[in-house]
Amino acid sequence: xxxxxxxxxxxxxxxxxxxxxxxxxxxxxxxxxxxxxxxxxxxxxxxxxxxxxxxxxxxxxxxxxxxxxxxxxxxxxxxxxxxxxxxxxxxxxxxxxxxxxxxxxxxxxxxxxxxxxxxxxxxxxxxxxxxxxxxxxxxxxxxxxxxxxxxxxxxxxxxxxxxxxxxxxxxxxxxxxxxxxxxxxxxxxxxxxxxxxxxxxxxxxxxxxxxxxxxxxxxxxxxxxxxxxxxxxxxxxxxxxxxxxxxxxxxxxxxxxxxxxxxxxxxxxxxxxxxxxxxxxxxxxxxxxxxxxxxxxxxxxxxxxxxxxxxxxxxxxxxxxxxxxxxxxxxxxxxxxxxxxxxxxxxxxxxxxxxxxxxxxxxxxxxxxxxxxxxxxxxxxxxxxxxxxxxxxxxxxxxxxxxxxxxxxxxxxxxxxxxxxxxxxxxxxxxxxxxxx
Amino acid sequence: xxxxxxxxxxxxxxxxxxxxxxxxxxxxxxxxxxxxxxxxxxxxxxxxxxxxxxxxxxxxxxxxxxxxxxxxxxxxxxxxxxxxxxxxxxxxxxxxxxxxxxxxxxxxxxxxxxxxxxxxxxxxxxxxxxxxxxxxxxxxxxxxxxxxxxxxxxxxxxxxxxxxxxxxxxxxxxxxxxxxxxxxxxxxxxxxxxxxxxxxxxxxxxxxxxxxxxxxxxxxxxxxxxxxxxxxxxxxxxxxxxxxxxxxxxxxxxxxxxxxxxxxxxxxxxxxxxxxxxxxxxxxxxxxxxxxxxxxxxxxxxxxxxxxxxxxxxxxxxxxxxxxxxxxxxxxxxxxxxxxxxxxxxxxxxxxxxxxxxxxxxxxxxxxxxxxxxxxxxxxxxxxxxxxxxxxxxxxxxxxxxxxxxxxxxxxxxxxxxxxxxxxxxxxxxxxxxxxx
Numbered sequence: 082x083x084x085x086x087x088x089x090x091x092x093x094x095x096x097x098x099x100x101x102x103x104x105x106x107x108x109x110x111x112x113x114x115x116x117x118x119x120x121x122x123x124x125x126x127x128x129x130x131x132x133x134x135x136x137x138x139x140x141x142x143x144x145x146x147x148x149x150x151x152x153x154x155x156x157x158x159x160x161x162x163x164x165x166x167x168x169x170x171x172x173x174x175x176x177x178x179x180x181x182x183x184x185x186x187x188x189x190x191x192x193x194x195x196x197x198x199x200x201x202x203x204x205x206x207x208x209x210x211x212x213x214x215x216x217x218x219x220x221x222x223x224x225x226x227x228x229x230x231x232x233x234x235x236x237x238x239x240x241x242x243x244x245x246x247x248x249x250x251x252x253x254x255x256x257x258x259x260x261x262x263x264x265x266x267x268x269x270x271x272x273x274x275x276x277x278x279x280x281x282x283x284x285x286x287x288x289x290x291x292x293x294x295x296x297x298x299x300x301x302x303x304x305x306x307x308x309x310x311x312x313x314x315x316x317x318x319x320x321x322x323x324x325x326x327x328x329x330x331x332x333x334x335x336x337x338x339x340x341x342x343x344x345x346x347x348x349x350x351x352x353x354x355x356x357x358x359x360x361x362x363x364x365x366x367x368x369x370x371x372x373x374x375x376x377x378x379x380x381x382x383x384x385x386x387x388x389x390x391x392x393x394x395x396x397x398x399x400x401x402x403x404x405x406x407x408x409x410x411x412x413x414x415x416x417x418x419x420x421x422x423x424x425x426x427x428x429x430x431x432x433x434x435x436x437x438x439x440x441x442x443x444x445x446x447x448x449x450x451x452x453x454x455x456x457x458x459x460x461x462x463x464x465x466x467x468x469x470x471x472x473x474x475x476x477x478x479x480x481x482x483x484x485x486x487x488x489x490x491x492x493x494x495x496x497x498x499x500x501x502x503x504x505x506x507x508x509x510x511x512x513x514x515x516x517x518x
Numbered sequence: 519x520x521x522x523x524x525x526x527x528x529x530x531x532x533x534x535x536x537x538x539x540x541x542x543x544x545x546x547x548x549x550x551x552x553x554x555x556x557x558x559x560x561x562x563x564x565x566x567x568x569x570x571x572x573x574x575x576x577x578x579x580x581x582x583x584x585x586x587x588x589x590x591x592x593x594x595x596x597x598x599x600x601x602x603x604x605x606x607x608x609x610x611x612x613x614x615x616x617x618x619x620x621x622x623x624x625x626x627x628x629x630x631x632x633x634x635x636x637x638x639x640x641x642x643x644x645x646x647x648x649x650x651x652x653x654x655x656x657x658x659x660x661x662x663x664x665x666x667x668x669x670x671x672x673x674x675x676x677x678x679x680x681x682x683x684x685x686x687x688x689x690x691x692x693x694x695x696x697x698x699x700x701x702x703x704x705x706x707x708x709x710x711x712x713x714x715x716x717x718x719x720x721x722x723x724x725x726x727x728x729x730x731x732x733x734x735x736x737x738x739x740x741x742x743x744x745x746x747x748x749x750x751x752x753x754x755x756x757x758x759x760x761x762x763x764x765x766x767x768x769x770x771x772x773x774x775x776x777x778x779x780x781x782x783x784x785x786x787x788x789x790x791x792x793x794x795x796x797x798x799x800x801x802x803x804x805x806x807x808x809x810x811x812x813x814x815x816x817x818x819x820x821x822x823x824x825x826x827x828x829x830x831x832x833x834x835x836x837x838x839x840x841x842x843x844x845x846x847x848x849x850x851x852x853x854x855x856x857x858x859x860x861x862x863x864x865x866x867x868x869x870x871x872x873x874x875x876x877x878x879x880x881x882x883x884x885x886x887x888x889x890x891x892x893x894x895x896x897x898x899x900x901x902x903x904x905x906x907x908x909x910x911x912x913x914x915x916x917x918x919x920x921x922x923x924x925x926x927x928x929x930x931x932x933x934x935x936x937x938x939x940x941x942x943x944x945x946x947x948x949x950x951x952x953x954x955x
Contacts, residue, residue, distance in 0.1 A: 124681075124822070130862030229823035231672055239668060239844050244561075368829070371808055385561070385840035386666035386830060392805070393826035403822035407676050414853065425567030 110161030116398030293321030309428030547598030553835030730758030746865030
């Protein structure tokens with residue numbers, strides 16, 4: 082009997098697929114009714130053609146006044162998660178643990194899910210991948226990385242495993258805003274941070290932005306779609322901009338660089354991938370130098386498409402709502418991430434075996450483990466701060482804290498990754514022989 | 519009986535959809551085996567996970583040596599178009615008439631189609647839309663506009679009708695290359711064109727690029743996906759860069775502008791859309807000023823996502839193949855353009871009722887219909903050439919040739935569209951009263 086159905090279905094699917102899909106009605110249960118949730122509600126109400134309707138909204142505080150009929154709201158999450166009439170759950174709440182609970186229950190209950198929770202997704206990636214495989218249901222989260230820039234969908238659809246050489250991005254608008262204001266308007270770090278908060282570009286807890294946690298969460302999500310790497314964000318080499326000094330800005334200016342918080346992933350010669358989120362000197366003609374203030378930007382280098390650059394707002398209610406909306410629209414044709422790089426290819430491994438060229442500024446030499454450097458090629462000692470330029474193995478940074486502590490500021494050089502260390506050693510040796518060191 | 523099938527299908531579709539789609543094998547019939555076709559063949563051969571195989575290739579000249587088994591090739595197009603084993607036709611040939619014949623036969627014969635022929639698509643848009651509606655089959659053509667930049671897919675998926683304020687783009691890499699070389703390296707127009715041809719950035723017939731035909735074809739395609747406008751390219755206001763003079767470059771430099779061939783579409787206050795492809799003065803901090811040499815760039819302004827910028831290679835064999843490949847990948851989940859702005863909304867109308875601010879340089883006053891200008895606010899007379907800055911109704915440009923003839927060069931001002939002409943008239947009147955004119 083089942084076989085008969087299969088044959089019938091196979092025969093008619095093509096025709097009926099359009100018939101059904103063209104009329105697929107999405108009944109959405111929404112978690113969260115802040116600016117993103119409310120924005121989404123308004124747009125869906127205005128856009129009948131989407132055939133997507135928010136039928137119930139779960140909120141935390143029932144006593145707040147809302148711009149929608151009160152019958153829409155509940156504080157009971159199960160009223161959404163166990164309602165058979167609801168086929169899509171959209172969650173735009175702030176709490177990562179609750180978000181994971183909602184997403185996993187929804188998938189287990191047969192509902193497609195759209196989420197914007199980067200922290201939750203980054204930290205629960207293995208479980209989330211398994212839930213998707215078990216349920217066969219779409220779980221989309223374009224809003225979780227670079228909001229209005231459709232980077233996840235483009236990585237999924239456009240770059241095959243063998244072709245993606247590198248991806249380099251500014252994924253945190255708040256730190257980019259602060260750096261822009263520090264460099265272009267000479268604001269102090271604290272004034273720039275305050276301004277970012279006033280304008281709504283910074284997370285409620287600025288530590289998440291400023292110390293790189295938000296950026297590395299997004300990067301953990303994106304390197305999965307780029308290279309099939311599944312890695313907890315805490316295992317990635319990362320830092321924020323908390324120790325960047327005005328003096329660093331002056332050195333950068335002198336060398337004709339800008340300082341950006343750059344998330345980078347690059348295929349190495351051995352086929353493994355170097356990935357990190359660190360402050361980086363960026364040349365003026367680098368695409369990322371174009372990315373100012375609260376904007377995000379992504380540069381993708383691939384064998385086929387060459388260099389591509391995507392630029393847009395990476396945070397804020399409207400850009401986030403726009404990404405959520407596009408995910409909802411994609412559900413109408415049952416679009417799912419395929420995780421091609423993970424499932425259809427041998428996924429790439431993360432490498433911890435490469436060198437990086439760094440600039441380090443610090444207060445006292447005793448804070449710097451000079452012997453850990455492969456090579457120090459330049460140093461300056463000022464009254465208050467000193468700095469050096471050198472080359473160091475990433476193993477000397479991973480899991481160590483000297484380069485984040487004591488006000489020490491580490492910034493990568495442009496094109497920071499060094500694979501041909503032998504050539505570098507040779508250069509060092511010849512300089513030593515010449516009596517320079 | 520049909521009803522039974524429908525019920526069964528409705529019941530099982532969800533489950534079987536994944537079953538079938540996950541294993542959908544694409545058997546491709548390929549037209550054209552130039553650099554794009556051959557590149558595609560190689561990648562599909564290398565990438566088993568795509569489950570897409572080129573089973574037959576139709577070529578024009580059977581006597582050329584090819585880097586593929588000879589059994590693959592035929593010169594008989596019907597061997598592909600009428601082979602029931604082939605479910606996808608990909609055409610990457612140069613001839614627009616033949617391409618239309620291939621595409622329409624393929625759709626009628628129940629095959630999904632991927633095409634890269636911008637001229638064919640732009641000129642046959644109404645027929646192509648009808649064929650898609652009748653057949654219900656996917657016809658994808660991402661490669662036809664901005665090649666490696668996924669602009670069609672993003673316009674389809676990301677911007678709802680009410681939200682898209684404007685789209686502004688550099689869609690022709692060849693003219694952009696020529697302008698870059700003229701402005702930055704002071705090459706003459708002819709030397710720059712020659713260099714573009716040597717590097718393979720220019721069409722075999724340079725007139726198509728240089729006089730704006732290629733750009734306006736792409737624009738006719740994109741304004742359909744952006745605003746639901748179906749208009750033959752010849753009805754759009756357009757020009758190329760053939761009359762741009764070195765003197766124009768000097769004026770631009772003086773005013774701190776660059777000159778770009780800009781395709782623009784913008785929603786006006788009356789809900790209609792202004793759309794054109796014309797040389798334009800671009801400010802240095804405009805996103806499009808960032809687009810140099812053979813690259814393309816697209817700036818989209820929308821209510822939700824704010825300003826987005828996409829940048830990448832717009833032509834060339836690899837970027838084109840990359841776009842074709844992504845369309846092939848999308849066919850595996852039966853992705854189709856929905857033409858939401860055309861079918862699900864009231865499509866926008868093209869407006870011919872607005873003013874534009876222009877710069878015009880020319881040899882003699884007698885070539886310029888001064889009275890057609892609403893307002894001329896600045897003019898300079900040099901020995902060889904003269905120029906003016908003014909405001910003119912688009913009706914005075916559409917269908918007229920004075921601004922393309924006699925070596926006259928018309929370049930739009932930045933933010934060229936003027937809707938509030940009354941304010942402008944008032945300003946003019948007050949200047950007249952002050953005795954300036």
